[in-house]
Amino acid sequence: MHIQKDNSKTGKIDGIYYDRSMCDKNLPCYRPCYWGRCMARFQNVAQYAEQNTALWRDKPEEAEKRFRAYLEYERPDFFRHLVGGDFLSLDNLRRLVSIAADNEQTHFLAYTKKHDYIEEFLSIGGRFPFNFRLRLSVWPNFFPPDRLIQAGFQLYFTGTPSHYIGTPFEQRAAKAYECIGKCDTCLYCWGGYYDVINDFH
Ligand code: SF4
Numbered sequence: 157m158h159i160q161k162d163n164s165k166t167g168k169i170d171g172i173y174y175d176r177s178m179c180d181k182n183l184p185c186y187r188p189c190y191w192g193r194c195m196a197r198f199q200n201v202a203q204y205a206e207q208n209t210a211l212w213r214d215k216p217e218e219a220e221k222r223f224r225a226y227l228e229y230e231r232p233d234f235f236r237h238l239v240g241g242d243f244l245s246l247d248n249l250r251r252l253v254s255i256a257a258d259n260e261q262t263h264f265l266a267y268t269k270k271h272d273y274i275e276e277f278l279s280i281g282g283r284f285p286f287n288f289r290l291r292l293s294v295w296p297n298f299f300p301p302d303r304l305i306q307a308g309f310q311l312y313f314t315g316t317p318s319h320y321i322g323t324p325f326e327q328r329a330a331k332a333y334e335c336i337g338k339c340d341t342c343l344y345c346w347g348g349y350y351d352v353i354n355d356f357h
Pocket residue numbers: 334335336337338339340342343344345346352
């Protein structure tokens with residue numbers, strides 16, 4: 157399993173990324189995806205992403221064991237899931253939540269467009285522990301379902317507030333915290349109580 161130790165965006169915060177095999181190609185973000193560009197540019201990143209995906213998809217018990225060992229040994233204060241890619245399945249989501257619940261020393265963060273998994277997770281009684289911050293990704297023409305909005309999840313908007321004028325999210329996008337692009341000196345997404353917005357990148 158490749159744990160990312162440094163990144164131009166997240167800085168020194170550890171994280172893990174996957175490839176894009178789980179992404180819905182019909183989503184508006186798929187073609188202009190920065191992560192797709194990154195993997196096309198850096199062969200080692202693409203290889204690590206594919207290896208991480210294969211491990212969590214094909215050998216989830218082994219992946220969980222290795223990830224728990226990493227957390228026990230390194231005990232990071234903050235961790236970023238899904239630097240690239242998204243939840244692989246409901247099982248994948250449940251494992252990561254369960255791992256977070258057992259590792260209260262670490263604050264986890266994930267952004268996701270797998271809103272259907274989140275709905276399913278909630279419908280079977282799933283809950284996110286205090287140290288797992290989940291933000292629902294939003295694009296100007298891709299919005300989370302009402303049930304998740306009512307459940308109170310925070311949002312991560314892509315674009316600028318002007319892209320959301322005339323949508324049900326106009327007010328929230330206008331009030332959202334503007335991403336500064338350097339997570340280890342910001343940390344807002346892990347603890348802030350407003351939505352976040354970041355321009356197309
Ligand atoms: S708002 Fe801060 S913590 Fe969130 S993605 Fe941007 S730089 Fe990172």
